[in-house]
Structures are given as C-alpha cells and as structure tokens.
Amino acid sequence: MELREIVTRTERIWIEDGIVHCVVLPTATHTLDDAHVNSRAVDELAEGRKLPMLLDTRDSRGLDRDARLYYVRPEAADRVSALAMLIDSQVGRMFGNFYTNVHRPPFPLRLFNSESDALVWLKEQVV
C-alpha cells in the first residue's frame, strides 16, 4: 500500500490503489505557481507512471485562468490517464461544468456524485 502524501499550499495529494487523489484546499489564491508545484508533486508520487486521478474541488476558492489552463495543457495527458471530478456540491458542480464546457482537459473526464462510483470508473481507466 502506497500512502505517502504531499501537502502543498493548495492541495493534498496522495496515491491509493493506483489512483491519484487530489483534494483542493481552501487557499484564497490558487495561481500558476501553485499549479506547477502540484503537478510536480503528482509526478513525484507517480514516479513516471501515467495514472487516473480523482479530483475533489469542494473546498476550492477558485483558481486563476493561467492555473486552469496549465492543468489542461496538452502535455498533461502524458501524466493523467483519466480524471473523475466530484460534483456532489455546488462548488464542485461549478468546476465540473467549467472543465466540461470551457477548458476541456486532453484526457477523458467524467463527473460523479459519489466517490465510490468515481473510483469504480477510475479503476477501469488504469493503463
């Protein structure tokens, strides 16, 4: 069981059963620098593997445009095989809708109301 966790300024990140878990913290300004730091943390934990990711934005206070664009840049597809977003909250729905319609990621994206459903789908996305 791999349960090393990295906590950055804006996210808590760990890998469990081959799935990257990202929980966005309620940091007021989530910037491009934060996006760089978070991506590096994921890389470090994944050790070069391309993994599916569960993203929980429920406590997010928003992130700026550069950060959003960085997370969905084409090269992100080399690290993330699929993304499940939790939308069982209003903030979650806001982000889910945004990433579905405005800044589409370069990997498969699905929105889930329950974490267990999300995990079932993500397990199928392991490459």
Place this chain on the structure above:
Amino acid sequence: MVAAELAALRDYRERTERQMEELFNTITAFAALDYDRRALVHDDNDELINAMAIGLNMMGEELSHTMKALVGARDEALAASRAKSAFLANISHELRTPLNAIIGYAEIIREDLVDAGQDALTVDVDRLQIASRHLLNLIQDVLDLARIEAGRVDVRLEQIDLRTLLQELQTTLAPSVKEAGNVLHARVELGRPQVLTDPLRLQQILLNILGNANKFTVGGDITLSACDHVEHGRAFVDITVADTGIGIPADKLETIFDAFTQVDDTATRRFGGTGLGLAISRRLCDLLGGSIVVSSELRRGSTFRVRLPVDGPPRG
C-alpha cells in the same frame, strides 16, 4: 421561543444579504464591461454563494480574455486593411505617372512616323497605345477601389439634369455599341429630371453597367430606361440597363459584385476585364445613398437597376 426564531431568521437574512451584496457588486461591474472585478470568497459564506462567486470570477476572467483577444484581432484587421488600401493607392499613383509618359511618347512617335511617311509602322504603335490605355484603366480601377475602401472618396453633390446625363452617355457609347452589332434604346420617363447627386460618380457607374451590357451581348438589344420611384414617402429614380446577352447564372448574381470576381475564367479570356467594375459601382452607389441590383436569365439577358434618392444621400 418565537422571538428567538425570529431573531435567528433576521440574522440569517442579514448575513445572506451581505454575501449577496458582494455578488451584486461584481455583476454590476461586469454589466458595465469591467471584467477585472473579482468577487471575494469567504470561508464562512454559504456554499452556494461561494460557488456563485467562483463561477462569476471564472466568467469575468474568460470574458476579459476573450474581449482583449477580439479587440486585438479587430485592431489588427483594421490596420492591415488600411495599410493595404494605402499601399494600393500609392502604388497605383506611382504606376500611373510613367504609364502616362509611355502613352504620350507613343503618340509623339506615331506622329513622327506619319510625318516620315512610315504609316505601315503605326500599327505597332497603336497596339502599344491600346495596351497602355488598358493598363491605365485597370490601375485607375484599382486606385478607385482602394480609395473607396480607405474612405478617401469625396462625393460632390450637384443638382443635375438626369435626362441630359443619360443622353451624353448614349453618345459616348454609340461607337462601341455599333461595333458589337448591338442597338441601344432609351426610355426615359421622368416626372422631374432633377437629381441631387455626384454626376461623375453616376457616370462611372452607368458607363460600367452599359459597358458590361455591350460586352456580354452580341447583335442584341440594350435598353436604358429611367423612371420615378417612391418608397416610404421618399422619391427615387430607377435607372435600368437591360440587355439580351449571355445572362448570369443564378448562383453568381451576388458574387459578381465582389472585387476581381467574374462569372468564369473562360469568359474572362473571351471578354477581358478584371472584375472590378461592379465592385466599384456598388460601393459608389452606396456612397450616393442608392443601391444596385441585378436579375438575369441565362442566355436570355440581364437587367441591372440603379436606384438613387432624388434628394441625395442622407446627411451625416
């Protein structure tokens, strides 16, 4: 108990109003096209309020970004278009000067040849002159179009007698009409022949349309008519040129008004021209406050109608 509930309710209401105020201010800024305003997101806000604030902030950022991109693209396009028109206007002027010299010298050489009794050689000089004049006309057209597009054409309005203008046109065109084996008819039925317009521009428009009619008709009839027309209480004159020539395919009826557009390449080779005439004519009609439309039937003929306001283009 009831009092406590009421107080709690009042507190809740006040809190919600305070939170809504922040959203309201952000929306107000967006409504005034200030997309840089951001709504504050607080830990102790209701989740719905925070979700709306986050959504508004993302919307503001995206709108701001899109607006800047659009304004930038528009400015670039405008600058490019102005630069193109200015370049065309300049280059056309530069080309015209030496060309006029060529035409002038050809004329002198021609006279010298005649004086020297070398009449047989004048044919070549005539060819030189015809080609040069053709080139000069073309440059003049390009210059006109560039000037119109750069907004550098001034319209000089005068009270003119349309009947006289049409008469003069017929005289000007008579030789080339005869050469093409066509017959030019005129039907002028005007209550009052006075029109406030720019006679030079009107002449240019009608010369092109009549020229086209004659170019695309062989051994047929060309009818130039003029009559009054009233629309929404405003007085217009309709000037139509109808021919019995080759006609225009239905799908080309609009594109022939675009610059450098002709019905087909084989026709270009057969009939010459560059496809600028109608583009210029339509823009000039616009400047005169009028319009130009066409109807046609393939192999039967075409009718072009120029409609001009009797009192000139609307001011301002």
